[in-house]
Amino acid sequence: MGLVLADDVLGRGLQRIQQEVDAAFDAFLPVPQDSRARLVEAMRHAAIGGGKRVRPLLLVTVAEMYGASRVAAVRAGCAVEAIHAYSLVHDDLPCMDDDDLRHGKPTVHKAFDEATAVLAGDSLHALAFELLADNQVSPDPFIRAELVHALASASGHNGMAGGQMMDMLADSAALDLHTVTRLQQLKTGALLGAAVEMGAILGRVQEEGRGHLRAYARDIGLAFQITDDLLDHEGDEAKAGKALRKDAEQGKATFVSLMGPAKAREQARALSDQAVGHLAGHGQEAELLRALAKFVVERDR
Amino acid sequence: MGLVLADDVLGRGLQRIQQEVDAAFDAFLPVPQDSRARLVEAMRHAAIGGGKRVRPLLLVTVAEMYGASRVAAVRAGCAVEAIHAYSLVHDDLPCMDDDDLRHGKPTVHKAFDEATAVLAGDSLHALAFELLADNQVSPDPFIRAELVHALASASGHNGMAGGQMMDMLADSAALDLHTVTRLQQLKTGALLGAAVEMGAILGRVQEEGRGHLRAYARDIGLAFQITDDLLDHEGDEAKAGKALRKDAEQGKATFVSLMGPAKAREQARALSDQAVGHLAGHGQEAELLRALAKFVVERDR
Numbered sequence: 001m002g003l004v005l006a007d008d009v010l011g012r013g014l015q016r017i018q019q020e021v022d023a024a025f026d027a028f029l030p031v032p033q034d035s036r037a038r039l040v041e042a043m044r045h046a047a048i049g050g051g052k053r054v055r056p057l058l059l060v061t062v063a064e065m066y067g068a069s070r071v072a073a074v075r076a077g078c079a080v081e082a083i084h085a086y087s088l089v090h091d092d093l094p095c096m097d098d099d100d101l102r103h104g105k106p107t108v109h110k111a112f113d114e115a116t117a118v119l120a121g122d123s124l125h126a127l128a129f130e131l132l133a134d135n136q137v138s139p140d141p142f143i144r145a146e147l148v149h150a151l152a153s154a155s156g157h158n159g160m161a162g163g164q165m166m167d168m169l170a171d172s173a174a175l176d177l178h179t180v181t182r183l184q185q186l187k188t189g190a191l192l193g194a195a196v197e198m199g200a201i202l203g204r205v206q207e208e209g210r211g212h213l214r215a216y217a218r219d220i221g222l223a224f225q226i227t228d229d230l231l232d233h234e235g236d237e238a239k240a241g242k243a244l245r246k247d248a249e250q251g252k253a254t255f256v257s258l259m260g261p262a263k264a265r266e267q268a269r270a271l272s273d274q275a276v277g278h279l280a281g282h283g284q285e286a287e288l289l290r291a292l293a294k295f296v297v298e299r300d301r
Numbered sequence: 302m303g304l305v306l307a308d309d310v311l312g313r314g315l316q317r318i319q320q321e322v323d324a325a326f327d328a329f330l331p332v333p334q335d336s337r338a339r340l341v342e343a344m345r346h347a348a349i350g351g352g353k354r355v356r357p358l359l360l361v362t363v364a365e366m367y368g369a370s371r372v373a374a375v376r377a378g379c380a381v382e383a384i385h386a387y388s389l390v391h392d393d394l395p396c397m398d399d400d401d402l403r404h405g406k407p408t409v410h411k412a413f414d415e416a417t418a419v420l421a422g423d424s425l426h427a428l429a430f431e432l433l434a435d436n437q438v439s440p441d442p443f444i445r446a447e448l449v450h451a452l453a454s455a456s457g458h459n460g461m462a463g464g465q466m467m468d469m470l471a472d473s474a475a476l477d478l479h480t481v482t483r484l485q486q487l488k489t490g491a492l493l494g495a496a497v498e499m500g501a502i503l504g505r506v507q508e509e510g511r512g513h514l515r516a517y518a519r520d521i522g523l524a525f526q527i528t529d530d531l532l533d534h535e536g537d538e539a540k541a542g543k544a545l546r547k548d549a550e551q552g553k554a555t556f557v558s559l560m561g562p563a564k565a566r567e568q569a570r571a572l573s574d575q576a577v578g579h580l581a582g583h584g585q586e587a588e589l590l591r592a593l594a595k596f597v598v599e600r601d602r
Binding site: 029032034035036038039040043086087090093095096113114115116118119121122123125126127128129130132133134135140141142144145146148149151152153155156157159161162164165166168169170182 | 330333335336337339340341344387388391394396397414415416417419420422423424426427428429430431433434435436441442443445446447449450452453454456457458460462463465466467469470471483
């Protein structure tokens with residue numbers, strides 16, 4: 001029963017946030033009547049439809065646990081998702097991972113062209129911070145500035161982009177498990193961690209009350225990436241909506257190549273359980289976070 | 302004498318801000334001891350040395366006119382310059398303008414590689430907002446949030462990136478002077494305007510007191526771009542430190558192609574004079590802005 005309830009909670013939670021994020025991006029990005037139309041169409045292609053919206057769900061759930069307004073939290077969730085979306089557009093470019101398919105649709109440089117993809121990514125990047133600095137996210141400018149700082153520091157050279165650089169150099173280097181863990185903590189973990197942190201900021205959780213949320217975010221971040229490696233190794237391309245098994249072809253060190261699939265799955269499940277354990281001080285209001293920790297390792301895409 | 306004084310003021314002002322911005326980026330970007338080193342080296346290549354630093358000079362000068370701290374203003378100036386620098390790195394990419402030379406050095410994708418250039422641009426973009434959200438820019442979070450909003454809205458699809466998109470499509474379209482003006486107001490004007498606006502924000506100038514500063518920024522922005530077109534038409538590649546005459550080769554509509562060089566120069570000078578006129582209510586403290594308005598149209602690179 002517990003798992004069925006959790007599944008129900010999560011299914012409804014994901015469906016709701018997906019609708020809210022799509023509707024919000026639709027409102028943020030009206031297509032202009034001049035030649036910028038092409039740019040905005042490309043931003044919409046990247047930002048609307050298809051994403052799981054795990055990051056906004058994390059942010060909104062934590063914010064609501066501490067009594068913040070859902071509407072404001074969805075706006076902040078869109079900012080995190082705009083960063084995630086821009087990073088996918090740029091990662092898919094021919095000079096990076098050279099992918100043709102994303103969320104079951106052509107990638108932005110395939111549907112438009114490379115230059116438009118570069119600019120659409122850049123524009124989504126700027127949009128993220130424009131959204132956070134707007135007083136509709138919070139009437140308190142301290143909260144707005146904190147949100148900007150959390151997201152900017154998680155996405156730059158000391159966060160996501162730094163992890164992406166390490167990942168690009170990973171096929172040539174013989175990496176050990178410690179280095180792969182560090183790389184993934186930056187590439188994927190930093191932005192997932194920022195989503196949780198931003199929820200805590202909106203919920204006015206004091207610094208000393210954030211420890212268990214950070215521990216939760218760290219564990220699901222790592223579990224998420226190990227599962228990504230497992231899905232890349234044994235998943236279904238049609239379900240994934242993108243090309244798989246590129247890491248192995250490139251001889252890239254991953255959790256699966258270093259630990260083997262059985263051990264990797266065991267480790268992902270242990271991290272998921274550990275993440276749930278960090279929420280022991282919470283009741284029903286953290287049910288969605290618990291369900292998400294399970295989903296992260298049990299998803300099929 | 303007036304011009305000699307102005308030149309002296311400007312020469313010292315530019316030299317000082319160039320040193321300050323270079324030193325600040327050097328401090329912001331220590332090279333890490335892991336494989337992110339390559340990314341940070343590329344960011345340093347793009348951000349340190351070579352730029353005229355017109356945008357930070359504008360920002361710092363306006364901020365100081367209204368009593369703001371210079372150290373804080375230099376940090377905010379670095380944020381604007383980080384946006385400018387990232388836009389040059391991405392504009393120079395093979396899929397965009399495909400340039401090999403910038404500020405007399407190889408462009409980032411030439412000195413490193415394309416993927417590193419994409420990521421270095423993205424990381425400078427994030428750095429800009431990380432800098433502005435930090436309380437070293439201002440202890441007042443309202444000011445930090447305002448700075449973020451001004452810079453983000455000027456650099457995205459309704460600002461610089463939107464103008465760049467219009468510019469990319471300009472060789473195929475037969476543009477009139479009105480459209481070229483609008484395009485350039487976005488591509489170049491938005492960020493110059495943001496620099497002035499951010500100086501006013503740091504100086505706590507109320508909304509109703511910013512009209513003459515905005516008018517000044519609008520005029521020098523347009524004068525700056527007309528002069529860029531003139532330099533592209535008749536300038537010296539060695540002095541410019543980049544390839545010239547590409548617009549004409551591509552049959553792109555510019556101020557020079559639409560007005561002819563003589564009329565374009567006349568127009569740039571008239572805008573420069575008009576910009577100075579907007580500062581009539583200021584005394585000696587605006588001398589640097591007056592000198593800058595002259596420099597913008599009289600520079601040779």
